[in-house]
Amino acid sequence: MKTAFQSQGGIQIHQFECLSDNYGFLARDEASGEVVCIDTPDADACLGEARRLGWTITQVWNTHWHPDHAGGNYAIKAATDCRIYAPLLELDRIECVDYPVSAGSPLLVGDNLVDIIDVGGHTLGHLAFHIPAAKAVFVGDALFPLGCGRMFEGDPDQFWASLKRLRQLPPESLMYSSHEYTLSNALFAIHVDPDNAELCRYVHDVQTLRERGSWTVPAVLCRELVCNPFLRADDPIISAHWGAGNDVAAFAALRKAKDIF
Ligand SMILES: [Zn+2]
Structure with a gap:
């Protein structure tokens, strides 16, 4: 099995492939x-x-x-008796939850504070977990390198507000997304924003990494801020073309176009 290991600020992060295209993550203080x-x-x-x-x-x-x-909660709880934290809004659909949490709920790993961020849109209660000491944010299916999650439950207002929250994180943050969808996202991004020179370089890097079988996750937030069209729906060029100057409309149009791209 292919794995990767990062260590920053006293937190070790171990990443591995599982299921058909998921990434699993373990973080150790x-x-x-x-x-x-x-x-x-x-x-x-x-x-x-x-x-x-x-x-x-x-x-x-x-x-x-x-x-x-969340499908492995029962078996992991049974094997380890760990504490399970999960979105309050999705409590009825997740097994074995000990602590329902929402944005701003207190959470620690060791002595390290964790920020819980509301990133609803893919699902209504979706949360991201930011460990500032590790410069790491676990974003699930809310945000992907050069893309974002499908909008299954939320609406464009909610999802766009969520992405703007993620934009506020320190630009050096590493963004741990749960799937490897970057190549497909890159083709859409370059279709939206063909004159973006940094995006052209990023797409080239993604193609090279994927040809080698390497991962594109985690991605660094500062590069996403410049290249990811879903984080840039309020960029004048993108919002003018996709939303007649309205950020939310531009985000909605981008999301809809990607669904059928
Ligand atoms: Zn999902």
Whole structure:
């Protein structure tokens, strides 16, 4: 199994592939030894990776209710007796939740504060988990490199407000998305914004990485701010063309166009 490892600010982040195209993530606080499993796409894979590293999962954070994000809760709880945190708004659709949380709820991994951010739109209660010490944000299916999640439950107002919240994070933040959709997103992005020189370089980098079988996740937020059309629906060029000057209308039109691209 292919895996990757990052360490920053006393937090180790282990990333691995699971299911057909999900990424799994384990984050460990070195000082306390606490280990968070961010989403539970595949309990066997999450537990197996933790075991291989000699880590014990002490917390689960669910970003949203979809089964490839919360389907492993029961088995991971049974194996580890960890504490499970999940979106309050999606409580009726997620198993074994100990702590329903929403934007601003207090959360710690070891002594590290975690910001919980409302990123509803893909689902109504979708949350992102930002660990400032690690310069890392786990965004689930809200935001992808050069794209964003499908709008299954929310509306354009809600989703655009969510993306604007993510834009406020420190630009050096690493964005951990839950799927590898970047190549398809890149083709749409360049269709929307063909004269964006940095986007052209980014698309080239994505093609090179994918040809080698390398991952494009995590992506660094500052590059997304310049290149991701869904984070730039209020850029005058994009909003004029796609929304007659209205940001929300431009976001809605981009999302609709990508669905059938
Ligand atoms: Zn989803």
